[in-house]
Every structure is written in C-alpha cells, then in structure tokens.
Amino acid sequence: MDRLKKMFENTERKVLSIYFTAGYPQLNDTETIILELEKNGVDLIEIGIPFSDPLADGPIIQQSSYKAIENGMTLKLLFEQLKDIRQKTQIPLVLMGYLNSVIQFGEDEFCRKCVETGIDGVILPDLPLEYYEMKYQRLFKNHGLNLIMLISPQTSIERIQKIDAVSSGFLYLVSSNSITGGTENLGKQREYFKRISDMQLNNPTLAGFGIHDKESFEIATENTNGAIIGSAFIKSLEDQENLEKAVAKFLSPFKIDQCV
Amino acid sequence: MKPINGFYGEFGGAFIPEMLYPNVRELEKEYQYIIDSEDFQKEFRSLLRDYVGRPTPLYFSKNLSEKYQTNIYLKREDLNHTGAHKINNTIGQILLAKRVGKKRIIAETGAGQHGVATATACALVGMECSVFMGAVDIDRQAPNVQRMKLLGAKVIPATSGSQTLKDATNEAIREWINNPLDTHYIIGSVVGPHPYPDMVAQFQSIISEEIKNQLFDQTGKEAPDHVIACVGGGSNAIGAFYHFIDNDITQLIAVEAAGHGVQTGKTAATIALGKKGIIHGSQTFLMQTEDGQIVEPHSISAGLDYPGIGPIHAYLSESKKAKIVSISDQEAIEAGIFLSRTEGIIPALESAHALAYLEKENFGKEEIVVVNLSGRGDKDMVTYEKYI
Ligand SMILES: Cc1ncc(COP(=O)(O)O)c(C=O)c1O
Numbered sequence: 001m002d003r004l005k006k007m008f009e010n011t012e013r014k015v016l017s018i019y020f021t022a023g024y025p026q027l028n029d030t031e032t033i034i035l036e037l038e039k040n041g042v043d044l045i046e047i048g049i050p051f052s053d054p055l056a057d058g059p060i061i062q063q064s065s066y067k068a069i070e071n072g073m074t075l076k077l078l079f080e081q082l083k084d085i086r087q088k089t090q091i092p093l094v095l096m097g098y099l100n101s102v103i104q105f106g107e108d109e110f111c112r113k114c115v116e117t118g119i120d121g122v123i124l125p126d127l128p129l130e131y132y133e134m135k136y137q138r139l140f141k142n143h144g145l146n147l148i149m150l151i152s153p154q155t156s157i158e159r160i161q162k163i164d165a166v167s168s169g170f171l172y173l174v175s176s177n178s179i180t181g182g183t184e185n186l187g188k189q190r191e192y193f194k195r196i197s198d199m200q201l202n203n204p205t206l207a208g209f210g211i212h213d214k215e216s217f218e219i220a221t222e223n224t225n226g227a228i229i230g231s232a233f234i235k236s237l238e239d240q241e242n243l244e245k246a247v248a249k250f251l252s253p254f255k256i257d258q259c260v
Numbered sequence: 261m262k263p264i265n266g267f268y269g270e271f272g273g274a275f276i277p278e279m280l281y282p283n284v285r286e287l288e289k290e291y292q293y294i295i296d297s298e299d300f301q302k303e304f305r306s307l308l309r310d311y312v313g314r315p316t317p318l319y320f321s322k323n324l325s326e327k328y329q330t331n332i333y334l335k336r337e338d339l340n341h342t343g344a345h346k347i348n349n350t351i352g353q354i355l356l357a358k359r360v361g362k363k364r365i366i367a368e369t370g371a372g373q374h375g376v377a378t379a380t381a382c383a384l385v386g387m388e389c390s391v392f393m394g395a396v397d398i399d400r401q402a403p404n405v406q407r408m409k410l411l412g413a414k415v416i417p418a419t420s421g422s423q424t425l426k427d428a429t430n431e432a433i434r435e436w437i438n439n440p441l442d443t444h445y446i447i448g449s450v451v452g453p454h455p456y457p458d459m460v461a462q463f464q465s466i467i468s469e470e471i472k473n474q475l476f477d478q479t480g481k482e483a484p485d486h487v488i489a490c491v492g493g494g495s496n497a498i499g500a501f502y503h504f505i506d507n508d509i510t511q512l513i514a515v516e517a518a519g520h521g522v523q524t525g526k527t528a529a530t531i532a533l534g535k536k537g538i539i540h541g542s543q544t545f546l547m548q549t550e551d552g553q554i555v556e557p558h559s560i561s562a563g564l565d566y567p568g569i570g571p572i573h574a575y576l577s578e579s580k581k582a583k584i585v586s587i588s589d590q591e592a593i594e595a596g597i598f599l600s601r602t603e604g605i606i607p608a609l610e611s612a613h614a615l616a617y618l619e620k621e622n623f624g625k626e627e628i629v630v631v632n633l634s635g636r637g638d639k640d641m642v643t644y645e646k647y648i
Contacts, residue, residue, distance in 0.1 A: 051552070051553065052553040052554045053426065053427075053430050053539070053540075053554050054430075055276075055277065055430055055433050055437075055540075055541075056279065056434075056437065057434075058434075062421070066420075066421065069553055074550075075552070076551070099275055099538050100537045100538040100539070100546075100554075101552040102552075103536070103537050103552065104535075104548065104550065104551060105551075105552070125277040125278070126275045126277055126538065126541070127275065128274065128275065128278065128281060129278075149278070150279070151278060152278045152279040154281070154440060155278060155281070156282075159281075174279055177279050177437065177438065177440050178279070178437060178438045179279075179434045179437050179438060
C-alpha cells in the first residue's frame with residue numbers, strides 16, 4: 001500500500017516533515033540524514049534535488065544547493081545513493097526539485113527510477129497545474145507516482161479544487177506568499193489555513209515555507225494535517241561537528257509531545 | 261508572430277511556482293486588451309516620439325556598403341533616449357503597470373542598460389523602482405549604477421550564485437513572489453514566463469515597423485533582403501525581425517555571442533549549444549550541464565551574457581525561419597572599432613556582434629542589408645580602451 005497514504009492514516013498527531021538538500025553538508029550524508037530523521041520521530045522526508053537556480057527558495061536553501069552541487073551531487077548520483085534505502089527504512093520519501101532537472105534526466109526515466117528506488121511522491125514547484133495536466137499527468141499515473149502540488153494564500157477556490165483533484169499524496173500549503181526560509185509570524189495565516197481546512201479537500205494538507213520552530217509548527221498545524229520544516233533544519237546542519245547529534249538536537253523540542 | 265496558449269511551437273509557456281500564478285495570470289488576462297486600447301497606444305506612441313526620440317533614423321552607410329559591396333542600412337537604436345532599444349520596452353511596460361494599478365517596479369539588469377531604461381521610465385511616471393544587479397556586474401558597470409541611482413532607483417546587489425545577470429533575474433523573481441500584489445516586474449528581454457516574451461516583442465516591434473516604412477520611403481522596397489541583429493535574450497532582434505517574419509523575402513540573421521569560441525566553455529552561444537530545458541519560467545534552449553544545472557555564460561559584452569534565449573528565437577531557429585550564427589569577442593571588438601573609425605559611430609559591444617557578421621557572408625550587390633544598431637558604446641569604453 002501507498003506509504004504516504006498509510007502514514008497519514010496511521011499518524012494521529014500532527015505530521016512532522018523535514019526537507020533537506022541532497023549532498024549537503026557532505027556529498028554522502030543522504031542516507032545518514034534520512035535514517036537519523038526517522039530515528040528522531042520524523043514522519044515524512046522531502047529530499048531536495050539541488051538546482052543552480054532555485055526560484056522559489058530563499059538564501060539558506062540556495063546556499064545548501066550550491067554547496068551540494070559543488071560537492072558533486074547530481075540526480076543520477078542521488079538515485080544511486082538511495083538504491084538500497086528501502087531495505088533500511090519504510091518512512092515515506094518525497095523528492096522535491098525543479099522541472100529542469102527532471103527534463104534533463106528524462107521524464108519517463110525519472111519516474112521509473114523513483115518507483116524502482118521506492119520514492120513515494122514528487123514535488124516540482126515550477127510545474128504548474130495546467131502543464132502537469134497537459135504533459136505529465138498520464139506519465140505519473142502510469143508509474144503510480146504521487147505528484148504533490150502547491151497552494152498559496154492567493155490561490156482561488158476553484159483552482160484549489162482543481163489542484164486537489166489532480167494531486168495525490170498530500171497538498172503543500174505554502175504558508176505565506178513568499179519564498180522559503182522566511183521567519184515571519186504565521187499567526188496572520190490562521191484564517192488561510194482554516195479556510196482551506198473548511199473546504200474538506202480529498203488530500204491531506206501539510207503547511208510549509210517559513211516554519212522554523214516548535215511554535216510556528218503549532219500555529220501552522222492548528223488546521224492542517226502537519227507541517228514541513230526546511231530552511232531551519234538545513235541551517236542547523238551548517239556548523240555542526242556530528243551529524244547524528246545535530247539532527248537529534250534540532251528535533252528534540254518536537255520529540256517531547258510527538259512521543260506522548 | 262503570436263504564441264498559441266503561451267507557446268511558440270514547443271517553446272515558451274509559464275513554468276512558475278503557484279505563488280506567482282495570480283500575478284502572471286493577471287498580466288496574461290489584461291496585457292493584450294490594454295496594449296490594443298486606443299488610450300494606451302496614444303500615450304505610448306507620443307512618448308516614443310517626444311520622449312524617446314523616435315523614429316530613430318534608418319541610415320544608409322555608404323562606407324560600409326562600399327567595403328562589403330552591398331547596400332547596408334543601420335537602424336539607429338543607439339540614438340534612443342538612454343542609448344539603446346531597451347527603453348521601447350520599459351516605456352510600454354510602465355504604462356501597462358500603471359493601468360493595472362501597480363505601485364512599485366522591480367527589474368533585473370546585466371550591463372545596466374535595461375536598469376537605466378527602467379529607472380528612467382519610473383522617474384517619468386513617478387513610481388518606486390528597485391533594480392537587481394549581480395554583485396559582479398555592479399563592479400564592472402559602475403557608470404550605469406550611478407545613473408540608476410541618480411534617476412532615483414534603488415540598486416540591489418544579487419549575491420547569490422554567480423552574481424551576474426541570471427542571478428539578478430532569479431532575485432527579481434523571488435522579490436516578485438514576496439510582493440505579489442503591488443509590484444510589477446519589468447523583464448528586460450523577450451524571456452521569462454508567458455506573456456512576457458510576447459509583450460516585450462510587441463513593444464520592440466516598433467523597430468521593424470519603422471524600418472519597413474523608412475525603407476519604402478528611401479528605396480521603394482517593401483522589405484530588406486537581410487536583417488542582422490545580435491541576441492542576448494533576443495529583444496532587439498525580435499523587434500527588428502517582427503514585421504519581416506514569414507515574408508519569403510527577408511532572411512533573418514540572429515547573432516549570438518561566441519565569447520572565446522562556441523566549444524571553449526567560455527561562450528554565450530546558447531542556441532549553438534542547443535540543449536532544451538527551462539530557465540526563468542520558459543521552455544527554451546539554455547546552457548546547462550548534463551545534470552541540468554545552468555552554466556555561467558561568457559561574452560565580452562555584458563548584455564549578451566545570458567545563458568538562455570527567448571523562446572521566440574528558439575522557435576525561429578528550430579523552424580528554420582531565422583539563421584542563427586555566432587561571433588567571437590575578438591571579432592566583435594574589431595567590428596566596433598571599425599565602425600567607430602569609418603562612420604564615426606561607436607556601437608555598443610552587443611551591436612558590434614551584429615556588425616561583425618558582415619564579414620562572414622557575401623551579400624549581393626543589389627541586396628539590402630539592415631543591421632540593427634541596438635545601442636551606443638559609451639558604456640563599453642573601459643573594454644574598448646584595452647584594444648586601441
Ligand atoms: C545595446 C544592447 N544590445 C543588445 C542587448 C541584448 O539584449 P536583447 O537580446 O534583449 O536585445 C543589450 C542588453 O543589455 C543591449 O544593452
């Protein structure tokens with residue numbers, strides 16, 4: 001059964017999802033980070049495919065991407081690193097990246113590799129609804145791969161309904177109209193999250209962008225199924241000496257009641 | 261040359277994050293209606309005439325014609341206010357931005373020409389203006405930075421990535437994502453998501469509209485046999501081509517910057533390298549690694565130093581409606597110095613690429629060749645100086 005679906009069905013508390021950039025801080029940290037995140041109570045992991053020109057990302061994810069590319073990370077290598085990951089963990093894994101990386105890899109081959117590796121879904125922020133329907137929907141469906149789309153506070157009701165109908169896995173609620181890595185108070189967005197929640201959509205919802213600590217996580221999840229932390233986690237890996245300890249330390253504030 | 265659903269053949273589109281969708285959709289819904297309105301046309305045309313100084317001359321260059329044994333006309337976009345064709349677009353877009361109720365303008369710039377043209381347009385209508393410019397380019401193009409500041413614009417250094425034009429464009433797009441309601445983004449070329457390429461092409465099409473009329477007045481001919489223009493993103497080229505596309509007579513020649521040479525790794529000859537993908541929201545040719553990472557281009561002229569190409573040109577190339585050629589740094593410099601000394605016109609290094617192509621093809625004695633002189637070379641004096 002679909003690992004994402006199962007996770008949402010079986011998780012009673014709010015889902016905690018972590019994003020990290022593959023190849024950062026070190027080229028071969030991918031597997032360690034995944035396993036440590038799982039060990040520390042994370043429910044879902046988004047693996048970022050580093051891209052030279054990440055339009056929707058703020059400085060922290062940009063920096064980690066440049067560093068990862070410099071370290072030698074490629075999409076091909078990422079699949080190689082993840083080859084045996086399903087023998088080690090069943091945590092849902094989602095790839096997040098930009099469409100150009102997928103096009104260069106070959107769209108069909110990309111989907112095939114995802115399925116073979118045990119990737120559960122894909123997020124491509126620069127692939128809008130219309131082009132997905134026109135060009136890629138059939139491909140993803142044929143491969144049985146979830147395509148997770150973004151919704152922003154500006155997205156109209158009709159468009160949200162269309163996106164909900166076409167997406168699967170979950171919906172990514174961009175917390176405010178901004179790029180990643182903001183630290184603005186999310187309190188203003190309560191109305192937006194509530195409005196989406198009241199729509200009773202088919203897909204579960206995860207809030208992302210700007211969620212950076214326990215407090216913002218709680219605000220963001222009042223009316224969603226969970227939330228995604230990216231930039232703040234990546235920042236915590238910046239100057240650490242020991243990856244395992246850094247991951248555990250970052251997640252310790254979340255652990256207390258995630259375990260209750 | 262109109263896109264169909266935002267595409268020119270397989271090129272174009274609007275590959276943008278959902279956060280930008282409302283902005284781009286708003287523009288897409290409004291732009292053609294506004295551009296076609298009488299009120300807009302009246303204001304646009306009168307500003308082009310009285311403020312920009314149009315029509316720019318179509319100048320028969322006797323000296324070049326003698327040298328190359330053909331009939332060479334120079335379209336003098338260098339004589340526009342602010343010194344290049346870029347202002348045709350910024351005047352058009354600022355009038356559009358005003359009409360959709362925007363309060364604030366952002367733009368990207370490489371050499372600073374588009375930044376100056378944007379700052380100028382903003383000063384004219386009294387709008388707040390922020391120009392993103394790569395930190396490396398800010399150092400290289402100091403005089404244009406000063407001009408923008410004098411005009412009241414804020415120049416914001418783009419410190420991400422390679423700190424040049426593509427990064428300035430990324431930063432401008434990110435700023436737009438963060439300020440979706442009150443801000444209009446004035447893109448400087450026929451690049452970016454639909455409807456930008458079409459909108460910018462329409463504003464620049466004034467160039468070929470004038471060429472057509474002037475050529476008829478001067479020679480009685482409807483169309484030139486060849487039009488040559490340089491391509492960075494492709495706005496001056498599409499402006500010079502626009503009314504001659506699909507006419508059976510005119511050969512369209514787009515000149516890319518080869519830099520040190522197309523195969524040297526230090527080049528900006530995007531189409532020549534020919535890899536399709538997505539850059540700044542548009543499906544087109546771009547310079548990239550096998551893994552899809554966008555590569556930093558090189559050209560002696562900052563205005564051609566862009567790793568992508570407008571989707572219209574990708575289409576003109578793919579459908580063989582235009583001939584795509586490339587000219588090296590050295591050849592461009594020589595052509596620029598030559599024009600300075602034979603005609604008394606110092607061309608922008610971008611435009612010098614178009615001029616250099618005259619060396620490469622033998623045009624017929626009776627044929628008419630129009631070279632689009634997209635800008636003047638004052639901004640390039642530091643570079644020229646090294647070669648004289
Ligand atoms: C004088 C001049 N010509 C040409 C260009 C290249 O741009 P495009 O290809 O959009 O005309 C520039 C860009 O800065 C320019 O300043």
